[in-house]
Amino acid sequence: MTEVPLSVLDLSPVAAGTTAGQALRQTTALAQRAEQLGYQRFWVAEHHNMPAIASSAPAVLLAHLAAHTATIRVGSGGVMLPNHAPLVVAEQFGTLEALHPGRIDLGIGRAPGTDQLTALALRRTTEGLSAEAFPAELADLISLFTGEDERWPILAMPGRGDMPEIWLLGSSGYSAQLAGLLGLPFSFAHHFSSANTEPALARYRESFRPSRWLDQPHAMIAVAVICADTDERADWLSGPAALSFLHLRSGRPQPLATPEDAAAYPYSGLDREMARQRFAEQAVGSPDTVRRKLASLLDRTGADELMLTTQVYDLGDRTHSLELVAEKVAPALQRPRA
Helix, strand or coil, rough: EEEECEEEECCCECCCCCHHHHHHHHHHHHHHHHHCCCCCCCEEECCCCCCEECCHHHHHHHHHHHHCHHHHCEEECCCCCCCCHHHHHHHHHHHHHHCCCEEEEEEEEEECCCCCCHHHHHEEEEEEECCHHHHHHHHHHHHHHHHHCCCCCCCCCCCCCCCCEEEEEEECHHHHHHHHCCCCEEEECCCHHHHHHHHHHHHHHCCCCCCHHHHHCCEEEEEEEEEECCCHHHHHHHHHHHHHHHHCEEEEECCEEHHHHHCCCCCHHHHHHHHHHHHHCCCCHHHHHHHHHHHHHHHHHHHHCEEEEECCHHHHHHHHHEEEEEEEEEEECCCCCC
């Protein structure tokens, strides 16, 4: 048996009463601590037009994070390809790989990561915004890195010859199947689409074809984890994330509330049930509780890696959660040695 690699997904949460600059500096500190604790990857996600998330420019943020760490892999979880020309992504991540060889992950998603109006403002055209265009744009992106497609007379520099590790991201079966057909590693968004996790991973494995990148399927699951000294403390800390989910679902995204403000919010019965369902398949609790829930998730899915995302108000609580998982949970999470 071998320990399951653990990684971190961070959204640079902007807490109420703070600024984007503070959020980005906290993400930097968290990446440095994750490296010290032995986490394998540190990813940031592209979102736009959301007052609670400061990671809207992953390539820029990753350049900073890579320069302020030494060994941990840094990457996007993900870059939303419909928002960008493939050449721009190739040049940005080719630059990152050239500067930090062997440490850059390029996680690619097909959703815009925002509303349609903002997506149009990013792209400045409706072309490429549909799901149908995604496979062709992904193929173009890979070709810019490899230089193997003669249809591309354009040289991505940096880019060609500086290819990061490419992952496909998904919350349904579409990207799972495409990742399998292309022989790419696949990361599933269990943290907001838990009902689709097992069917998507099954489709990924069923459709997998060996490639130059992988001989066999390699799946990672992103899961929401809030680990504290007690179950009660973890539940208290989860309040802001639950409230943020409700605000987002109602179309009124706001900065991350304090636990006190989240507890005082006038929830309806439906609100409480939606919040309960939101975290039912995630890992919130003491180290024993988190260990049990993550072990169950691994047993059900056979995932090769886990990526933890911890949305809490205070950086100290976010850091402590990672510390507890690294010290008290990780050693017990094992899978058969490949």
